[in-house]
Amino acid sequence: MALLRRQLAEEREDTGALLELRDVAKEFLTRRQRTKAIDHISMRVQNGEFVCIVGPSGCGKSTLLNIVAGLEHPSAGRVLFDGRPIVRPGAERVVVFQEPALYPWLNVRANVEMGLKIAGRNGADRKRLAERYIELVNLKRFSKAYMHELSGGMRQRVQLARALAVEPRMLLMDEPFAALDAQTRDVLQQELQEIWARTGATVLFVTHNVREAAILGDRVFVMTPAPGRLKREIGVDLPRPRSPDSHAVVDLAARIRAELEHDIYAVPSPEDSYAI
Numbered sequence: 640m641a642l643l644r645r646q647l648a649e650e651r652e653d654t655g656a657l658l659e660l661r662d663v664a665k666e667f668l669t670r671r672q673r674t675k676a677i678d679h680i681s682m683r684v685q686n687g688e689f690v691c692i693v694g695p696s697g698c699g700k701s702t703l704l705n706i707v708a709g710l711e712h713p714s715a716g717r718v719l720f721d722g723r724p725i726v727r728p729g730a731e732r733v734v735v736f737q738e739p740a741l742y743p744w745l746n747v748r749a750n751v752e753m754g755l756k757i758a759g760r761n762g763a764d765r766k767r768l769a770e771r772y773i774e775l776v777n778l779k780r781f782s783k784a785y786m787h788e789l790s791g792g793m794r795q796r797v798q799l800a801r802a803l804a805v806e807p808r809m810l811l812m813d814e815p816f817a818a819l820d821a822q823t824r825d826v827l828q829q830e831l832q833e834i835w836a837r838t839g840a841t842v843l844f845v846t847h848n849v850r851e852a853a854i855l856g857d858r859v860f861v862m863t864p865a866p867g868r869l870k871r872e873i874g875v876d877l878p879r880p881r882s883p884d885s886h887a888v889v890d891l892a893a894r895i896r897a898e899l900e901h902d903i904y905a906v907p908s909p910e911d912s913y914a915i
């Protein structure tokens with residue numbers, strides 16, 4: 640045990656960032672196709688930052704997030720979390736997906752507690768944390784409700800509470816509001832800003848909605864079409880909370896959109912995706 644601990648300690652590199660990606664690439668090999676999903680991605684995320692990643696459909700946003708989650712492994716490059724290579728999923732990096740994967744036979748409270756149970760927390764902790772985070776996402780009145788009794792936005796709040804309750808060091812959000820109607824989306828964007836301010840969480844947030852990125856991000860990375868590379872980093876220095884209709888947000892969203900549209904008609908080069 641002591642030896643293992645020493646080996647783990649030795650592996651830690653002082654990167655000066657919570658997350659560091661160094662020249663990461665991912666290629667998928669299926670029976671018919673070889674697809675380069677992302678290429679030459681290098682980025683650093685500091686503790687407490689809210690970083691958005693925007694890019695056209697299929698550019699590798701989910702692939703990038705899944706690599707940080709430990710659900711996929713890069714074909715090349717290194718991914719370091721707190722100075723250590725990411726090798727598998729862990730409770731310090733929790734994913735919030737577009738479609739909430741919740742247990743229909745459990746109520747809200749039990750769904751949130753289930754995440755804590757999987758993370759190995761005891762009964763008293765589970766109760767305390769579930770209550771705290773259900774309240775934080777404004778679902779206290781619905782603690783006993785089952786999933787079919789909730790709207791899409793409420794189910795997404797349950798997923799968020801379940802993710803936050805394990806108090807991860809990084810929240811990985813993959814288009815979490817994309818399936819919601821515009822009004823619900825606006826509400827959840829505002830709530831997420833508050834939750835982020837209150838928890839101090841570090842967030843990596845994938846979206847193809849430029850306005851959303853402008854509302855939420857401290858920094859916004861714009862990706863190229865497949866294979867995704869980071870083509871631009873935009874620092875956002877606007878006061879919070881940010882309203883979706885403020886001039887500054889609308890202007891910034893237009894700037895991000897201009898970066899994206901520049902690429903929209905680009906054709907992937909033949910060596911990036913080809914039959915084998």
Ligand SMILES: Nc1ncnc2c1ncn2[C@@H]1O[C@H](COP(=O)(O)OP(=O)(O)OP(=O)(O)O)[C@@H](O)[C@H]1O
Nearest residue numbers: 667669674676695696697698699700701702703865
């Ligand atoms: N498990 C997989 N096996 C084979 N190819 C994959 C796999 N996962 C992703 N890909 C391919 O990698 C590329 C990037 O996919 P990815 O899902 O990361 O894109 P995305 O930017 O998240 O797209 P969207 O905006 O539509 O969600 C696509 O060409 C996709 O077909």
Ligand SMILES: [Mg+2]
Nearest residue numbers: 700701702813
């Ligand atoms: Mg995706």
